[in-house]
Amino acid sequence: MAHLRKRGQNSWQICIEKGRDPITGKRNRIYKTVNGTKKEAEKEMHKLAHEVETGAYIEPSEMTVKEFLLQWFEDYCESNLAPSTLESYEIIIKSHLIPALGDIKVSDLEPMHIKRYQTHKLKNGRRDGKEGGLSKRTVQYHHRVLSKALKHAVKWRIIDNNPAEVIEAPSPDTPEIKALTHDQTKRLLNVAKDWIHDIIYIALYTGMRRSEVLALRWQDIDFKEQKLQVKQAVTNPVGKGLIFRKPKTDSSIRPIDVDEDIIEILKRRKKEQQENQLKFGDKYNNEYNLVFCKPTGEPMRPQTVTRNFNRVAKKAELSQFRLHDLRHTHATLMLQAGVHPKIVQERLGHSTISQTLDTYSHVIPSMQKEAVQKLKNSLENK
Structure with a gap:
């Protein structure tokens, strides 16, 4: 059974009843807060109820982006990537993604977080003490690494969708090929x-x-x-x-x-x-x-x-x-x-x-x- 309760201006709480715990007898409920109109909240409620009924619902993970990225690097990257690729992934993860996004729960990571990350890196993302941002090609590579990691988070049932997929990576300018005469x-x-x-x-x-x-x-x-x-x-x-x-x-x-x-x-x-x-x-x-x-x-x-x-x-x-x-x-x-x-x-x-x-x-x-x-x-x- 699903219920919808108004919490404030354009804020709604969804409650899904999952029956009772067979051991404690306590009611199992799933709560989710959504913003928007009542119609939008009802649509989200029906979607959530369907996921619970069909077994597709994934409990929100308490794991942070930092914890997940480090786990993904150890469990996937170290055994599947070539050394040079592994080195670049490690730098991107530990020097860029974790400092910027690491404290956010993986389940709370939104497309807007990723978009802000890109904007920041393009403006002042250098970490060598110099002013200026990273190139579009470099930020595109960061996005590719993050999106690949989040795809595994979906496969491992940590999250139910990949927020990086709805964000476009910067389109780099065609690199100039330099050749000596x-x-x-x-x-x-x-x-x-x-x-x-x-x-x-x-x-x-x-x-x-x-x-x-x-x-x-x-x-x-x-x-x-x-x-x-x-x-x-x-x-x-x-x-x-x-x-x-x-x-x-x-x-x-x-x-x-x-x-x-x-x-x-x-x-x-x-x-x-x-x-x-x-x-x-x-x-x-x-x-x-x-x-x-x-x-x-x-x-x-x-x-x-x-x-x-x-x-x-x-x-x-x-x-x-x-x-x-x-x-x-x-x-x-x-x-x-x-x-x-x-x-x-x-x-x-x-x-x-x-x-x-x-x-x-x-x-x-x-x-x-x-x-x-x-x-x-x-x-x-x-």
Whole structure:
């Protein structure tokens, strides 16, 4: 049986009778307060009564957003996400979502809470001490993480609906793909020295990601056939040290043909490692058989490589470029040279050719102009 009682201006209390407790004999009642007109309250009352009758009703949870997110991170994220994804989820959850929404009960979380969170993050969401907000793309990612978590809350019958589903995430602007010119690549390589030069060179000429270059092993190199095999990647999650594992997509596991210049660089690195092994003796330990490691054989941290690249870029007056832009440069220069997009896709490890074309669409117009000119030259020569 359901009852509706007026509590105040546009405020109503719904009471659903669930019978008596078989042990204590006390009446079991469900109460819910709603705002709106009487007609709207009656509609909500009938909906609630139907849920109780059919067994679809979920008791409001006392669990807070903080408690749920930490539980979800432990029960789902840690066993299902790749290390790099896990690291980004942990930062978003612990540094952003929990401080802003953590004290709210999961059952009380409303779409408006989420909308306010987005607005706040876009205006002044930075946590590095600097003024300003986060980018639309970053806030969109926050929304994706929260919505994914709340979907599990629905599956686990903690809440009956996902409030994030009715809120649109910010639409990010199309990111600008930065690629170095031929002259800029020469300038960068001229400034770089020693191991950072070799990493920059290999990244430029293979399109490999930082995580892939640092996980490259000697057994992944075929010196005779001049070919590299990308079989693993390295990440450095907060507080968990370096983790080597397979790339998160099958397409990222790939062969990459290289030329004699890269082979010579690799031979030089091999010789240097052998010299370091003699120099450090028992202190030398390259247990992962890595191509790029510290002089003592220990793995290099990705952050160390990025810092050294930034110093080189600054010295070359190319501070506007990131280490990852070497990958964009590889793809852009290959496409501009007339290399088929399918080959570029395979070298980058993209899952589909459309991903490659969408990412580097800025190159396509110039390719079309060149194609028209080539066709004209071909016809006129005949």
